[in-house]
Structures are given as structure tokens and as C-alpha cells.
Amino acid sequence: MTAALLQIEALTLRYGGLTAIDSLDLTLEAGSLDALIGPNGAGKTSFFNLVTGLNKQQAGTIRLDGARIDSLSPDRRARRGLARTFQNLRLFTQMTALENVLTGMHLHVAESLFEILTRLGQFRSQERAALREAKELLSFVGLAAAAHRPAGALSYGDQRRLEIARALASTPKLLLLDEPAAGMNPAETAALKDLLLQIKGRGVSMLLVEHDMSLVMQLCDKITVLNFGRKIAEGAPAAVRADSAVIEAYLGVKGAGELRGAGT
Ligand SMILES: Nc1ncnc2c1ncn2[C@@H]1O[C@H](COP(=O)(O)OP(=O)(O)OP(=O)(O)O)[C@@H](O)[C@H]1O
Numbered sequence: 001m002t003a004a005l006l007q008i009e010a011l012t013l014r015y016g017g018l019t020a021i022d023s024l025d026l027t028l029e030a031g032s033l034d035a036l037i038g039p040n041g042a043g044k045t046s047f048f049n050l051v052t053g054l055n056k057q058q059a060g061t062i063r064l065d066g067a068r069i070d071s072l073s074p075d076r077r078a079r080r081g082l083a084r085t086f087q088n089l090r091l092f093t094q095m096t097a098l099e100n101v102l103t104g105m106h107l108h109v110a111e112s113l114f115e116i117l118t119r120l121g122q123f124r125s126q127e128r129a130a131l132r133e134a135k136e137l138l139s140f141v142g143l144a145a146a147a148h149r150p151a152g153a154l155s156y157g158d159q160r161r162l163e164i165a166r167a168l169a170s171t172p173k174l175l176l177l178d179e180p181a182a183g184m185n186p187a188e189t190a191a192l193k194d195l196l197l198q199i200k201g202r203g204v205s206m207l208l209v210e211h212d213m214s215l216v217m218q219l220c221d222k223i224t225v226l227n228f229g230r231k232i233a234e235g236a237p238a239a240v241r242a243d244s245a246v247i248e249a250y251l252g253v254k255g256a257g258e259l260r261g262a263g264t
Contacts, residue, residue: 003063003065003066004027004028004029004030004063005028005029005030005064005065005173005174005205006026006027006028006051006062006063006064006174006205006207007026007027007061007062007063007066008024008025008026008027008051008060008061008062008063009025009060009061009063010023010024010025010059010060010061011023011024011025011026011047011050011057011059011060011061011062012024012057012058012059012060013043013046013047013050013055013057013058013229014058019228019229020043020046020229021043021046021047021050021057021229022043022228022229022230023059023060023230024047024060024226024229024230024231025231026224026231026234028174028205028207028222029205030173030205031200031203031205032205032206032221032222033196033197033200033205033206033208033219033220033221034206034207034208034220034221034222034223034224035207035208035209035210035216035219035220035222035223035224036207036208036209036223036224036226037209037210037211037213037216037223037224037225037226038225038226038227038232038249039227039249039250041228042226042227042228042229043226043228043229044178044209044226045087045178045209046229047226048084048176048178048209050062051077051082051176052074052077052078052082052084052176053069053072053073053074053076053077054074057070064077064080064081064082064173064174065080065081065173067080069082078170078172080173081171081172081173081174082172082173082174082176083104083167083168083170083172083174083175083176084167084175084176084177084178085160085163085164085167085175085176085177085178085180086163086178087178087179087182087209089159089160089163090163091151091152091159091162091163091166092151093150093151093152094150094151094152095150095151096147096148096149096150096151097138097143097146097147097148097149097150097151097154097162097165098131098134098135098138098147098148100151100162100165100166101134101137101138101162101165101166101169102130102131102134102169103166103169104165104166104167104168104169104170105130105133105134105169105170133169134169135147137165137168137169138162138165140165140168140198141161141162141164141165141168141195142161142191142195143158143161143162143165146158146162156183156184156188157184157185157188157191157192160180160181160182160183160184160188160192161191161192161195164177164180164195164199168199168204172204173204173205174204174205174206174207175199175204175205175206175207176206176207176209177196177206177207177208177209177210178209179209179210179211180192180196180208180210181210181211181212181215182211189212189215192215193215193218193219196208196219197219208220216237217237217241218237220237221236222234222235222236223235223236223237223240225240225243225245225246225249227245227249232245232246232249233245233246
């Protein structure tokens with residue numbers, strides 16, 4: 001049997017006395033588009049921070065493609081094939097859309113002036129290839145016409161798409177998306193759904209944290225539900241939607257109605 005792309009075992013994170021992630025097991029198979037859901041404060045962002053290396057776990061292991069990554073720096077994890085987008089946009093608003101995508105690429109950095117002079121031709125061809133690739137990514141997310149506009153001048157939905165393009169620029173194996181539909185109108189959300197399916201078609205695996213239950217139920221292969229840092233359910237959308245522990249966790253909060261009505 002081949003190893004899962006992402007394999008998490010007994011992962012635990014405490015902030016002082018608060019256990020934000022409680023001995024969590026989770027696997028994501030290569031090629032899949034899965035979701036992590038749960039009420040506010042369930043631990044979803046903390047989990048993303050653990051996987052990407054912004055938080056350090058007190059216990060447990062994280063494997064990407066079979067290899068432990070849990071003691072690597074965020075940058076080393078990115079080079080192993082992890083990318084993420086943030087709940088709050090983190091674009092360089094004064095830079096153009098194209099420049100933002102270029103910042104997502106792992107470009108060769110010259111060590112010295114000697115290296116620059118001796119390998120100038122190679123750098124130039126790398127630069128040209130990077131530009132081509134960045135333009136292709138912008139057009140893939142539907143932003144070709146906005147290439148030379150400052151990121152801050154784009155609509156909110158377009159900025160979210162730009163963040164995805166920048167994350168894709170590092171050619172990740174696994175893309176972690178933190179609430180990509182937040183603040184989007186219905187038309188933007190529908191376009192996002194198509195985009196995520198196209199990204200999946202390119203062979204990039206994804207894990208989605210999202211409060212838009214309709215989107216999650218329509219898109220995802222597998223859903224893991226967190227509550228107070230613990231996994232309370234896991235499975236295909238239809239099974240998770242009908243799970244009594246999940247319904248109970250969402251009762252009394254805004255998401256309960258969305259959960260019942262999702263997928264219709
Ligand atoms: N830096 C921190 N220090 C202390 N407690 C924190 C910190 N970050 C998060 N928490 C707490 O950890 C728990 C999990 O928070 P987290 O933000 O991961 O949840 P979430 O599921 O992403 O929530 P939301 O859906 O609102 O974004 C919450 O109780 C939160 O208050």
C-alpha cells in the first residue's frame with residue numbers, strides 16, 4: 001500500500017492550558033480535495049499552522065509523502081511541496097498581480113557576484129521561464145487582464161484568486177486553503193468552485209478549511225470535522241452531514257442551518 005500524501009498522527013497543540021488540537025489523526029490521499037470543518041474556535045487555523053510549521057506541536061507526527069516534516073522550518077516544508085493561503089489576505093498590495101505571483105516561485109538565488117557573472121545566461125533564461133509561468137498562472141485563475149494592476153486595486157474575489165495563483169507558483173503537491181470563499185458573493189463562489197476543480201485536475205491535492213457548507217459538500221471527497229480540537233467525524237459529505245455528533249456540534253450556531261441545507 002502506498003503512503004498517504006499527508007499523514008498526521010496524534011498531533012497535539014496546547015496554548016498554555018488550552019488544548020487547541022487534541023491527539024488528532026488525519027490522512028489525505030494524493031489527488032484528493034478534502035475539507036476540515038468545525039465551529040468557530042474548533043482549531044482549524046491552528047491545525048494549518050501546525051502543518052505549515054508556524055506552530056510547533058507538543059506531540060505527534062506530520063508526514064508528507066511518507067517523510068517526517070514536523071521538525072522542518074516553514075520554508076523547508078514549502079520546498080517539500082506545501083503551500084497555503086491565509087484567512088486574511090497576505091498580498092503585496094502595492095505590487096502588481098504578476099509580481100505577486102513571481103514572489104511565490106522558488107527562484108534560484110545567486111550566492112555571489114561571481115556566480116551571477118558566470119551564470120548570467122542561465123539566470124536570464126530562468127527569469128524568462130518564471131515570467132512565462134507566472135503569466136500562465138494568472139490566466140489559469142482568470143486574471144490575465146489584471147497582470148499589471150496593483151494587487152490592492154483588484155476586487156476582493158480577484159485578490160483571493162491571486163492568492164491562489166501565488167500559492168500555485170511554488171508548484172505544491174498539497175495546497176492548504178484557509179476559507180477561500182470568505183467574503184465572496186455567490187458568483188465569485190461559483191467561479192471559485194470551478195477553479196478548485198481545475199486545480200484538482202492539474203493533480204494538486206487540497207485541504208480546505210471553509211465555512212460555506214454548500215461549497216464543501218459539493219466539492220470535497222472527504223470531510224473531517226473538528227470540535228474543541230478533537231475529530232468528531234470523518235467521511236464522505238453525505239455521511240458527515242447526517243452524523244448526529246456533527247449536527248450537535250453545529251446546533252445553536254449559524255452553521256447548523258447551513259449544514260442541514262447544504263448540498264441542495
Ligand atoms: N495564539 C493563540 N494563543 C492562545 N489561544 C489561541 C491562539 N490561537 C488560537 N487560540 C485558541 O485556540 C482555539 C482554536 O483556535 P483556531 O483559530 O485554530 O480555531 P478555528 O477553528 O480556526 O476558528 P475560526 O473558525 O473562528 O477561524 C480557540 O479556542 C482559540 O481561541
